[in-house]
Amino acid sequence: xxxxxxxxxxxxxxxxxxxxxxxxxxxxxxxxxxxxxxxxxxxxxxxxxxxxxxxxxxxxxxxxxxxxxxxxxxxxxxxxxxxxxxxxxxxxxxxxxxxxxxxxxxxxxxxxxxxxxxxxxxxxxxxxxxxxxxxxxxxxxxxxxxxxxxxxxxxxxxxxxxxxxxxxxxxxxxxxxxxxxxxxxxxxxxxxxxxxxxxxxxxxxxxxxxxxxxxxxxxxxxxxxxxxxxxxxxxxxxxxxxxxxxxxxxxxxxxxxxxxxxxxxxxxxxxxxxxxxxxxxxxxxxxxxxxxxxxxxxxxxxxxxxxxxxxxxxxxxxxxxxxxxxxxxxxxxxxxxxxxxxxxxxxxxxxxxxxxxxxxxxxxxxxxxxxxxxxxxxxxxxxxxxxxxxxxxxxxxxxxxxxxxxxxxxxxxx
Amino acid sequence: xxxxxxxxxxxxxxxxxxxxxxxxxxxxxxxxxxxxxxxxxxxxxxxxxxxxxxxxxxxxxxxxxxxxxxxxxxxxxxxxxxxxxxxxxxxxxxxxxxxxxxxxxxxxxxxxxxxxxxxxxxxxxxxxxxxxxxxxxxxxxxxxxxxxxxxxxxxxxxxxxxxxxxxxxxxxxxxxxxxxxxxxxxxxxxxxxxxxxxxxxxxxxxxxxxxxxxxxxxxxxxxxxxxxxxxxxxxxxxxxxxxxxxxxxxxxxxxxxxxxxxxxxxxxxxxxxxxxxxxxxxxxxxxxxxxxxxxxxxxxxxxxxxxxxxxxxxxxxxxxxxxxxxxxxxxxxxxxxxxxxxxxxxxxxxxxxxxxxxxxxxxxxxxxxxxxxxxxxxxxxxxxxxxxxxxxxxxxxxxxxxxxxxxxxxxxxx
Numbered sequence: 001x002x003x004x005x006x007x008x009x010x011x012x013x014x015x016x017x018x019x020x021x022x023x024x025x026x027x028x029x030x031x032x033x034x035x036x037x038x039x040x041x042x043x044x045x046x047x048x049x050x051x052x053x054x055x056x057x058x059x060x061x062x063x064x065x066x067x068x069x070x071x072x073x074x075x076x077x078x079x080x081x082x083x084x085x086x087x088x089x090x091x092x093x094x095x096x097x098x099x100x101x102x103x104x105x106x107x108x109x110x111x112x113x114x115x116x117x118x119x120x121x122x123x124x125x126x127x128x129x130x131x132x133x134x135x136x137x138x139x140x141x142x143x144x145x146x147x148x149x150x151x152x153x154x155x156x157x158x159x160x161x162x163x164x165x166x167x168x169x170x171x172x173x174x175x176x177x178x179x180x181x182x183x184x185x186x187x188x189x190x191x192x193x194x195x196x197x198x199x200x201x202x203x204x205x206x207x208x209x210x211x212x213x214x215x216x217x218x219x220x221x222x223x224x225x226x227x228x229x230x231x232x233x234x235x236x237x238x239x240x241x242x243x244x245x246x247x248x249x250x251x252x253x254x255x256x257x258x259x260x261x262x263x264x265x266x267x268x269x270x271x272x273x274x275x276x277x278x279x280x281x282x283x284x285x286x287x288x289x290x291x292x293x294x295x296x297x298x299x300x301x302x303x304x305x306x307x308x309x310x311x312x313x314x315x316x317x318x319x320x321x322x323x324x325x326x327x328x329x330x331x332x333x334x335x336x337x338x339x340x341x342x343x344x345x346x347x348x349x350x351x352x353x354x355x356x357x358x359x360x361x362x363x364x365x366x367x368x369x370x371x372x373x374x375x376x377x378x379x380x381x382x383x384x385x386x387x388x389x390x391x392x393x394x395x396x397x398x399x400x401x402x403x404x405x406x407x408x409x410x411x412x413x414x
Numbered sequence: 415x416x417x418x419x420x421x422x423x424x425x426x427x428x429x430x431x432x433x434x435x436x437x438x439x440x441x442x443x444x445x446x447x448x449x450x451x452x453x454x455x456x457x458x459x460x461x462x463x464x465x466x467x468x469x470x471x472x473x474x475x476x477x478x479x480x481x482x483x484x485x486x487x488x489x490x491x492x493x494x495x496x497x498x499x500x501x502x503x504x505x506x507x508x509x510x511x512x513x514x515x516x517x518x519x520x521x522x523x524x525x526x527x528x529x530x531x532x533x534x535x536x537x538x539x540x541x542x543x544x545x546x547x548x549x550x551x552x553x554x555x556x557x558x559x560x561x562x563x564x565x566x567x568x569x570x571x572x573x574x575x576x577x578x579x580x581x582x583x584x585x586x587x588x589x590x591x592x593x594x595x596x597x598x599x600x601x602x603x604x605x606x607x608x609x610x611x612x613x614x615x616x617x618x619x620x621x622x623x624x625x626x627x628x629x630x631x632x633x634x635x636x637x638x639x640x641x642x643x644x645x646x647x648x649x650x651x652x653x654x655x656x657x658x659x660x661x662x663x664x665x666x667x668x669x670x671x672x673x674x675x676x677x678x679x680x681x682x683x684x685x686x687x688x689x690x691x692x693x694x695x696x697x698x699x700x701x702x703x704x705x706x707x708x709x710x711x712x713x714x715x716x717x718x719x720x721x722x723x724x725x726x727x728x729x730x731x732x733x734x735x736x737x738x739x740x741x742x743x744x745x746x747x748x749x750x751x752x753x754x755x756x757x758x759x760x761x762x763x764x765x766x767x768x769x770x771x772x773x774x775x776x777x778x779x780x781x782x783x784x785x786x787x788x789x790x791x792x793x794x795x796x797x798x799x800x801x802x803x804x805x806x807x808x809x810x811x812x813x814x815x816x817x818x819x820x821x822x823x824x825x826x827x828x
Contacts, residue, residue, distance in 0.1 A: 017592050046594045075588035082593070163815065167720055170817055174489035175717035178431050179496070180460045185713075207816050278692070295712045299599075303589040306581055307720065309815065391815045401577065401723065401805045402621050403584055 002330025005135060006037050007108025009324075010051060011059075012044035013143075014114035014121065015082065017075035018157030019164070019305040020316040021113060021143045022406070025077060026070040027320025028111045028141065029059050037328050038109060042413055046079035047114070048121055051101050052094060056413040069406035071313060072396050074305035077406060085121045088128045095128040102129075102136060105413065109137050109327050113320070115144035115155075116361055119335055123356035126333040139323040140335035140356050143316075145302045147196035150362035151354045152337035156316035157302070159389035162200035163312075164304035165189055166390065168297060169204035169211055173242050182239035182290035184230060188277035189297055191246045193217060194365045197301070198246035200386055202378040212241050217248035218366050219375045221257050226280075227287050229376050234288060241290075247276055306403060310392025315349050322351045335359050340388075347388035416744025419549060420451050421522025423738075424465060425473075426458035427557075428528035428535065429496065431489035432571030433578070433719040434730040435527060435557045436820070439491060440484040441734025442525045442555065443473050451742050452523060456827060460493035461528070462535055465515050466508060468827075475825040483820035485727060486810050488719035491820060499535045502542045509542040516543075516550060519827065523551050523741050527734070529558035529569075530775055533749055537770035540747040553737040554749035554770050557730075559716045561610035564776035565768045566751035570730035571716070573803035576614035577726075578718035579603055580804065582711060583618035583625055587656050596653035596704035598644060602691035603711055605660045607631060608779045611715070612660035614800055616792040626655050631662035632780050633789045635671050640694075641701050643790050648702060655704075661690055720817060724806025729763055736765045749773050754802075761802035 011028045013021055025043070032041040041059040044050030057078065059067070070077060088095050101107070112122040119140045126138035142149050147158035169187060176185040189198040195216025204210025212233045215221060233241045249257045258276035277294030285292040319336045326334065334353040341348050370382040397404040425442045427435055439457070446455045455473040458464030471492065473481070484491060502509050515521070526536040533554045540552035556563050561572035583601060590599040603612040609630025618624025626647045629635060647655045663671045672690035691708030699706040733750045740748065748767040755762050784796040811818040 017589050049594065073588070074585050076592045077588075079594060080592040166816055168714055168718075170819070171488050171717040171719060172713050174487070174491075174819065175431050175713045178490045178494040180463065180493060203816060207813065207818075208821070209819060293713070295714070296710070297714075298709045299586050299589045299707070300582055300709070300711075300714070303585040304582075305585060387814060393812075393815065398807075399621065400801060401807065402580055402617060404621075405584070405588065405623060407622070 004037060005108050005137065006039060007106045008040035008042060009038050009109035009111065010042045010044050010056065010107050011111045012047040012050060012113065013076040013078050013080050014047035014112060014118035015080060015143065016145070016302060017080060018143055018145050018302055019074045019160035019308045020157050020312050022070040022073045022075070022077050023313045023316040024113050024141050024143060024156055024320040026067060027317035028113070028324055029067060031321040031324035032109070033060065035324060035328050040105070042105060043078045047081040047083065048085060049081045049083050050079070052097050054101055056105070057410045058413050061411040062408055066406050066408060069397055069404065071317060072305055072308070072394060072403070073405040074303040077408060084117065085124055088124055092128070095125070098125060099129070099132060099134060102134065108135060111139050111141060111323050113141040113143050115146065115149060116363065119356055120360035123333070123360045126356060137327040137332035139327045139332065140359070141319050141323050142335055142337065145197060146191055146194055148194040148363045148365065150359050150364050153340040154338055154389055156312060156319055158196060159312035160304065160308040161197055161301050162203065162386055163309045163390040164301050164307045165197055165200045165297060166203035167307055169201045169242070169244065170207065170209040172295065173204060173209045173211070176242055176293070177240045182234060184234070184241045184243065184284050184288065184290050184292045185295065186243045186245060186277045186280050186284065186292065187211070187295045187297065188245055188247055188275055190301055191217065192248040193363055195246045195248070196366055198244050199366055199378050199382055201244035202382060203386060203390070206383050210242065211244040212237060213376045214244045214378060215246060215249050215376060216366055216371060217246050217250060218368060218371060220252040221249040227284065230284060231288065234290060245276060245280065306396060308394055309390045310394045311389055313394050319351065326353060418451055419522045419551065420453060421520045422454035422456060423452050423523035423525065424456045424458050424470065424521050425525045426461040426464060426527065427490040427492050427494050428461040428526060428532035429494060429557065430559070430716060431494060432557055432559050432716055433488045433574035433722045434571050434726050436484040436487045436489070436491045437727045437730035438527050438555050438557060438570055438734040440481060441731035442527070442738055443481060445735040445738035446523070447474065449738060449742050454519070456519060457492045461495040461497065462499060463495045463497050464493070466511050468515055470519070470827040471824045472827050476822055480820050480822060483811055483818065485731060486719055486722070486808060486817070487819040488717040491822060498531065499538055502538055506542070509539070512539060513543070513546060513548060516548065522549060525553050525555060525737050527555040527557050529560065529563060530777065533770055534774035537747070537774045540770060551741040551746035553741050553746065554773070555733050555737050556749060556751065559611060560605055560608055562608040562777045562779065564773050564778050567754040568752055568803055570726060570733055572610060573726035574718065574722040575611055575715050576617065576800055577723045577804040578715050578721045579611055579614045579711065580617035581721055583615045583656070583658065584621065584623040586709065587618060587623045587625070590656055590707070591654045596648060598648070598655045598657065598698050598702065598704050598706045599709065600657045600659060600691045600694050600698070600706065601625070601709045601711065602659055602661055602689055604715055605631065606662040607777055609660045609662070610780055612658050613780055613792050613796055615658035616796060617800060617804070620797050624656065625658040626651060627790045628658045628792060629660060629663050629790060630780055630785060631660050631664060632782060632785060634666040635663040641698065643788070644698060645702065648704060659690060659694065720810060722808055723804045724808045725803055727808050733765065740767060
């Protein structure tokens with residue numbers, strides 16, 4: 001057990017919001033408020049930018065009941081940022097400023113909640129504080145709907161997005177098959193480099209109402225094969241096809257399909273305003289003559305708190321709590337990770353601590369052996385992986401049958 | 415009380431699907447199975463087309479438990495159609511065929527579930543059967559997310575779509591405000607001629623997390639005013655704007671904004687692939703320089719059974735049941751309509767019967783006096799109207815934390 005370190009803490013949120021990042025916020029804030037070593041709990045406005053700009057909210061001032069509503073409030077309630085911090089060896093301006101703020105508020109604990117880039121930020125701050133001999137324990141709390149963080153079985157935020165995607169695909173599938181005329185529906189799902197989210201549409205298929213075809217960025221996209229796949233299903237399947245595509249699908253040369261404004265392959269030269277689904281829909285329409293509809297799940301999939309997985313909410317909150325409890329015990333420079341275990345065949349999740357340096361800037365993709373041979377669907381290994389994660393419906397606080405989100409006072413620190 | 419009419423019945427679904435049209439199906443089918451006057455219950459495949467093509471499913475063959483799951487199964491489970499039936503005075507081919515099928519199966523009751531056009535079909539069949547002296551009771555069951563049916567306080571399907579829209583706008587609003595940079599988000603909502611659905615986004619605003627601006631097709635759209643409105647909110651509102659637009663917004667000359675590929679007004683000449691939200695987003699981006707995102711709620715809003723209003727589910731089912739019970743009592747040529755009443759200040763809904771001829775082909779729009787003076791938002795009268803309709807969460811049947819829809823056998827009649 002390390003020496004007792006007494007002081008205040010700062011918590012910040014970074015990167016794209018999720019349905020449960022505020023559940024992690026609650027985990028951190030609640031545990032920090034309860035920890036006797038932590039004298040004051042600050043929330044940084046817009047992540048590390050709030051630290052640099054000395055814009056900190058005093059969490060001790062909040063109504064505990066409102067704080068608890070963070071468990072079911074989507075998006076990043078304290079504000080987020082996509083600020084790329086410099087390498088301290090190259091430019092230490094930001095670090096000097098951070099140290100200044102840390103000293104000003106006697107900050108001895110720093111918790112940062114985000115994805116790859118945020119763990120990199122966290123890692124750099126941790127190393128800098130160590131190098132200048134300022135005692136501060138720095139912990140990363142994972143977050144990303146993309147599920148691409150290295151070294152953890154899965155990431156908070158992914159499962160709720162996956163559940164949103166699977167449920168929405170089940171509903172779309174029902175809607176897209178009502179007429180007795182040919183119809184191709186293409187659903188565009190987030191995930192620029194990793195296909196975990198698009199793959200989750202396979203859950204809908206597994207339970208009887210989902211996509212016929214799913215394309216991930218883990219493999220090269222072949223437009224002719226794609227059109228042939230659709231044609232095959234159109235003929236076999238009563239003239240209806242539901243397709244799920246990851247926004248990150250790319251041709252063999254690495255270029256994103258979504259950015260192919262003029263492509264020799266598809267022969268199209270449209271001024272492209274819509275997204276990938278719209279582009280593919282127009283190509284399919286031209287080739288098949290079928291009625292085609294492109295649907296982009298857009299922000300809805302990452303902020304759909306009303307369809308959150310209770311497992312995800314609990315794990316996200318737990319990860320935040322774990323970060324605080326470990327830091328208080330003396331741990332620093334680590335990210336809380338998840339390890340999956342099956343006890344009597346039942347899924348459970350155990351926390352692990354990974355060095356921040358081992359997580360930062362790596363990307364974890366869907367294993368190729370979980371993708372079917374035709375590269376247009378998922379094998380059962382993927383279903384086995386994702387199904388336990390989406391289980392359970394949280395008891396959502398409602399007012400007038402609409403969500404009741406946390407209303408924070410956000411009192412700025414003097 | 416009319417003479418007892420013994421025979422079989424046909425039920426059909428028509429027009430665009432909704433989250434609760436299958437709840438009406440359940441209401442009709444269950445009540446028809448229970449009615450001693452009704453000897454057999456047929457479901458028409460793809461509405462009136464199934465009658466014309468002699469493609470009828472025998473509902474008596476279904477497992478009652480699976481039938482009950484129709485209450486929470488979105489879209490039109492028996493299939494739908496957009497078949498426009500001729501005027502019998504002009505061309506009676508279809509009517510002769512329908513009569514033939516009615517005689518073949520001894521059909522004495524016909525229940526049709528749909529919107530404006532479907533009530534027109536229903537009305538024409540009713541009149542034709544009367545004119546040829548074939549005893550058959552014909553009843554319409556209302557359905558439309560558009561809420562534009564004449565003579566009824568509201569329509570089954572509308573409230574669930576409204577609840578989906580309000581909830582999604584609350585979530586989008588949270589997501590669209592996380593960064594400290596200017597951001598305009600434009601959400602496109604269904605409703606070609608009536609703005610009831612786009613107006614429902616005002617519920618999100620009412621409860622603290624919704625659009626700043628809402629545009630309906632009930633008023634003329636002015637692009638310069640729209641851009642000025644956005645600019646005003648951008649400046650007043652921390653650089654964030656959430657806008658909801660009805661797909662049916664149109665310029666003063668009646669042309670749809672969505673179809674303005676080359677407009678002297680906006681100076682744009684893009685080959686338009688995306689929808690209205692994408693088009694408006696590109697215009698706003700050009701004018702304001704802010705980051706802009708267009709989101710189309712697309713099919714999601716009309717098939718979102720997981721966010722259905724329990725009030726809507728109950729009323730949709732009740733309307734189906736009422737149609738059967740009234741028909742058995744001798745009523746014909748009527749549509750079941752809703753009348754709102756407040757008992758001790760509490761909303762209740764009473765069924766009424768309207769002549770089909772009074773409903774067919776009329777459209778009910780959002781009253782102009784419920785729209786604010788700036789024509790970019792709703793007054794409280796609208797909230798008072800819509801709020802009672804979205805109340806209550808149905809107990810959704812789930813398997814593995816995903817929706818469990820009805821699995822019908824769909825046994826074809828010999």
